[in-house]
Amino acid sequence: MSFLAPLFFVALAALAIPVLIHLIQREKKQVIRFPSLMFVQRVPYKSIQRRRVHNWLLLFVRLAALALIVLAFARPFFAGQDLGGGAGSGAREVVILLDQSYSIGYADRWERAQAAASEAIDGLGQADRGSVVLFSSGAEIALRSAAAGERERLQAAVAVAAPTAGATRFAPALKVAGGILADSALPRREVILISDFQRGGWRGEEGTSLPDGSTVTPVLIAGGAEAPNAGVTAVSLARSTFSNQERVAVSAVVVNRGTEALVGGQLALEIDGRSIQTEDFDVEAGSSESVTFAPVTIAGRFMRGSVRATPDALDADNAFNFVVSPAEPVRVVVVDRGGTGSAALYLTRALAIGETPRFETTVRQPDGLSDEDLRQASVVVLNDVAVPAALGRRLARFVEAGGGLLVALGPRAAWPQGVDILPAALEQRVDRTRGEAARIGALEYGHTVFEPFRAPRSGDFSAARIYGYRAVEPEASAQVLARFDAGAPALLERQVGAGRVLLWTSTLDLSWSDMPLKPVFLPFVHRAARHLSGYSEPLPWSMVGQVLDASFGEATLPMGSAVVVTPSGRQVSLDEEGSDVLELTEGGFYELRAGTSESVAAVVASNVDSGESDLTAMDPKEIVAAATSGTGTDARSNSAGLPPLPEAQEQAQRLWWYLLCLGIALLGADTLISNRMSKI
Amino acid sequence: MSLLGAHTPTAVPGARFMDPVVLARIGNLELVSRAVCDGFINGLHKAPYFGASVDFAEHRGYVPGDDVRRMDWRVWARTDRYYIKEYEAETNMNFTVLLDVSKSMDYGSRGITKLDYARILTACLTNLVHQQRDRVGFVAFDSEIVEHVPPSAKHMDTVLHVLERLKAGRPGGSMRKPLHKVAEHFGRRGVLVVISDFYEDPEAIVEAVSPLRFRGNDLVVFHVLDPAELTFGFSDAQAFEDLESGDQMPVVPDAMRKEYVSLVNAHVEALQRRFSEVRVDYTLLNTSMPLDHALYKYLAGRGKRTRLR
Numbered sequence: 001m002s003f004l005a006p007l008f009f010v011a012l013a014a015l016a017i018p019v020l021i022h023l024i025q026r027e028k029k030q031v032i033r034f035p036s037l038m039f040v041q042r043v044p045y046k047s048i049q050r051r052r053v054h055n056w057l058l059l060f061v062r063l064a065a066l067a068l069i070v071l072a073f074a075r076p077f078f079a080g081q082d083l084g085g086g087a088g089s090g091a092r093e094v095v096i097l098l099d100q101s102y103s104i105g106y107a108d109r110w111e112r113a114q115a116a117a118s119e120a121i122d123g124l125g126q127a128d129r130g131s132v133v134l135f136s137s138g139a140e141i142a143l144r145s146a147a148a149g150e151r152e153r154l155q156a157a158v159a160v161a162a163p164t165a166g167a168t169r170f171a172p173a174l175k176v177a178g179g180i181l182a183d184s185a186l187p188r189r190e191v192i193l194i195s196d197f198q199r200g201g202w203r204g205e206e207g208t209s210l211p212d213g214s215t216v217t218p219v220l221i222a223g224g225a226e227a228p229n230a231g232v233t234a235v236s237l238a239r240s241t242f243s244n245q246e247r248v249a250v251s252a253v254v255v256n257r258g259t260e261a262l263v264g265g266q267l268a269l270e271i272d273g274r275s276i277q278t279e280d281f282d283v284e285a286g287s288s289e290s291v292t293f294a295p296v297t298i299a300g301r302f303m304r305g306s307v308r309a310t311p312d313a314l315d316a317d318n319a320f321n322f323v324v325s326p327a328e329p330v331r332v333v334v335v336d337r338g339g340t341g342s343a344a345l346y347l348t349r350a351l352a353i354g355e356t357p358r359f360e361t362t363v364r365q366p367d368g369l370s371d372e373d374l375r376q377a378s379v380v381v382l383n384d385v386a387v388p389a390a391l392g393r394r395l396a397r398f399v400e401a402g403g404g405l406l407v408a409l410g411p412r413a414a415w416p417q418g419v420d421i422l423p424a425a426l427e428q429r430v431d432r433t434r435g436e437a438a439r440i441g442a443l444e445y446g447h448t449v450f451e452p453f454r455a456p457r458s459g460d461f462s463a464a465r466i467y468g469y470r471a472v473e474p475e476a477s478a479q480v481l482a483r484f485d486a487g488a489p490a491l492l493e494r495q496v497g498a499g500r501v502l503l504w505t506s507t508l509d510l511s512w513s514d515m516p517l518k519p520v521f522l523p524f525v526h527r528a529a530r531h532l533s534g535y536s537e538p539l540p541w542s543m544v545g546q547v548l549d550a551s552f553g554e555a556t557l558p559m560g561s562a563v564v565v566t567p568s569g570r571q572v573s574l575d576e577e578g579s580d581v582l583e584l585t586e587g588g589f590y591e592l593r594a595g596t597s598e599s600v601a602a603v604v605a606s607n608v609d610s611g612e613s614d615l616t617a618m619d620p621k622e623i624v625a626a627a628t629s630g631t632g633t634d635a636r637s638n639s640a641g642l643p644p645l646p647e648a649q650e651q652a653q654r655l656w657w658y659l660l661c662l663g664i665a666l667l668g669a670d671t672l673i674s675n676r677m678s679k680i
Numbered sequence: 681m682s683l684l685g686a687h688t689p690t691a692v693p694g695a696r697f698m699d700p701v702v703l704a705r706i707g708n709l710e711l712v713s714r715a716v717c718d719g720f721i722n723g724l725h726k727a728p729y730f731g732a733s734v735d736f737a738e739h740r741g742y743v744p745g746d747d748v749r750r751m752d753w754r755v756w757a758r759t760d761r762y763y764i765k766e767y768e769a770e771t772n773m774n775f776t777v778l779l780d781v782s783k784s785m786d787y788g789s790r791g792i793t794k795l796d797y798a799r800i801l802t803a804c805l806t807n808l809v810h811q812q813r814d815r816v817g818f819v820a821f822d823s824e825i826v827e828h829v830p831p832s833a834k835h836m837d838t839v840l841h842v843l844e845r846l847k848a849g850r851p852g853g854s855m856r857k858p859l860h861k862v863a864e865h866f867g868r869r870g871v872l873v874v875i876s877d878f879y880e881d882p883e884a885i886v887e888a889v890s891p892l893r894f895r896g897n898d899l900v901v902f903h904v905l906d907p908a909e910l911t912f913g914f915s916d917a918q919a920f921e922d923l924e925s926g927d928q929m930p931v932v933p934d935a936m937r938k939e940y941v942s943l944v945n946a947h948v949e950a951l952q953r954r955f956s957e958v959r960v961d962y963t964l965l966n967t968s969m970p971l972d973h974a975l976y977k978y979l980a981g982r983g984k985r986t987r988l989r
Binding site for chain 1 (some may be wrong): 722783784785787792877879906908914916918919920921922924925927928929931938939940943944947
């Protein structure tokens, strides 16, 4: 018999208490007060006997109760035996979870992790089955439920594995392990979790739980060479225009998460594989440094940039990649009646200002709007013009194909019958030149157009005075985004096909309102045009683990013919994968090519999760406790391949419970006996 | 002896057998002493001790300074010499009880402690004497003098009051010091009664008590003991604690009863012998015995001695 907490035997000293009670306390209670011991003391000592125990049964019961309780606290168990069944005996289903996140590449950790996995495989018995699951941000079963004859394959699966660019995430791995264990018919189920246990890999709310009776053995791979660990965690790109050439200034943040300061480090800016500029930097342990490079001219589309730090103990986080392309303007066609005193003056001037995005404005008369104009344009603005039926139908096709249409009404505005894309039917003018002018009273701040004006003092639409507007009858599918103070709609939106139509019921010049003179005019026009064009700023980089869908980069190729070239040079045909999405698994640049051609349709920069470079380890017990929170599961905390741990055996046998019950029963018996004796 | 036998008290039925335990429960010492003494006096009214207080004793020669009124003129007429008549006793005497109130007296195995017994006894004696118009006084002592009521005919109530609130507080040491100190204060002849359990060496006790007999005092000693002290009737082996010193020791009564009883008897005999040598009346009182028994025992002894003189 062995004991889990033998130190509790110190409490056996408490056995002296009942003995003392029997020998001392009981005698003291019956002290006889006598006038004088003068004569008693004269009697020779030989006649005075030692005190003796009066009730052996009571003493024995008390001693036995105390001894049993102490024994229960010492948590006894029979080593190597199976008393509880279940997890204690029989063949094992062992799942080896091997962390292959990039942080395990720090120093010699990966070699040690492989050695631990190999040792766990060696520890499998003849009847045991073993699985190897490699995990980082996702989990992948390398080999499932390999029998005794497949040990070599298990070892090979571990040997060929290598650290990936992914971050540590324990939940997917535990779910996969739980699935393997749940399918197993073997009586004992064990998980051996080999990892560096980074704090970032576990939030504690994953809710992962293994099947009942499972045990989890964490193997912590920590330590190694103590060295500086610099990582480029972020890059900011500041665009500017210099002599009609667009330039970008790159600033990088270097964080040293190692235990020693990094002195004399170098940070290189690489553009399209060539080193452009190198900056020296020093960074203390646990702090960060910002390095700004000289502006670089953006030569063409998909300019690949990397900021690379000096190699150190953990290489994966030393480079940060990004893709920069010249800013694409949003092309806007303003359809105006033309002539002197063009009503589109304020509109075109407002759209001429701004960089993100830049608007390229073309003014056309209704009869001069060509198909080429519509093909190039993202947004068409109808500024108080009467639209012929033919133009109306072309505009309808334009909108359904994804274009944006902004219709500003005025005295001349008219819309052909039979073309149903406007959010409302146009009616008569409402004249507010007499009396008080109308003002914009209610705005739908939740909408993209008005969202920047949500905060207080972020633009006052009610300052604009509206002297006239067109009464409209909203369509059922239209949404009213703004209303005048009398409740009449001021701005309406309708989704038509892939595009949108915005209807402004007053003019965008000074004929019916003074809104173009108000500060809110310019941001309002920008937001409306940006919303209608569906413009979104292209992301300079993505993170490993993200999934790319059909909107790969800025390309809109048919996915069936697309080929993706990964940073390692592997070509993946998206239709071969069986799905039209691709998960980023490597750090570097992913290229999208159209079929077999060499032309690059899109480039996406992929970076590793910078949080993974923080090597701070968590307490593995936290994961173990969460994974084994169900009844009957248990945790072990040493290396794998050994017989069940004492904790597991003790938990299975639960002898302490019986001992404690027996001890308490004896205490009850003691109470009964002593009560009966006191009555006698 | 025949006198005693002929005058067994019968006036108050049952008083003879009145249990000290019952008396102790009454609490009021005046009531108790009166109840005991009334029956006692009625039964003893012919005893020679009473009514003999002013008898003529002897003649002695006149010395200058004697009161001429006490001169016996008839003797002068016959012999032509001056003689003074002297009488047997004063018209009223001093009667003082000296009571040991050390902690050992605060013991009782059967409902009444030795101190209570002694208090009742004191009250009875005092009441008895007071009814004869004698002066009564009282001294309580342990290792020091605790209470002192000088003898006076008016001090009966005071004595009872002091008795009432007596408590055995301190351990008693040697009784030599307090008794010697008290002896210096008795300037007038009288009767002194010492009541104690005498847990001391007999020689030391006699040496402590003897000075009380100086100046012609008549000394009576009551040795009060509990039945348990005499017979040591304990059975279980237990720890015994000395009331005086607080010392404890384990005792197996069965094994040592014989030796103990013989030691106590030897002590009593030694006291009896030594007191008789110095002409002190010694009486051993067992608290299980009725109080009047103690009184009889005492008075019988007094009567014998009176007749012998």
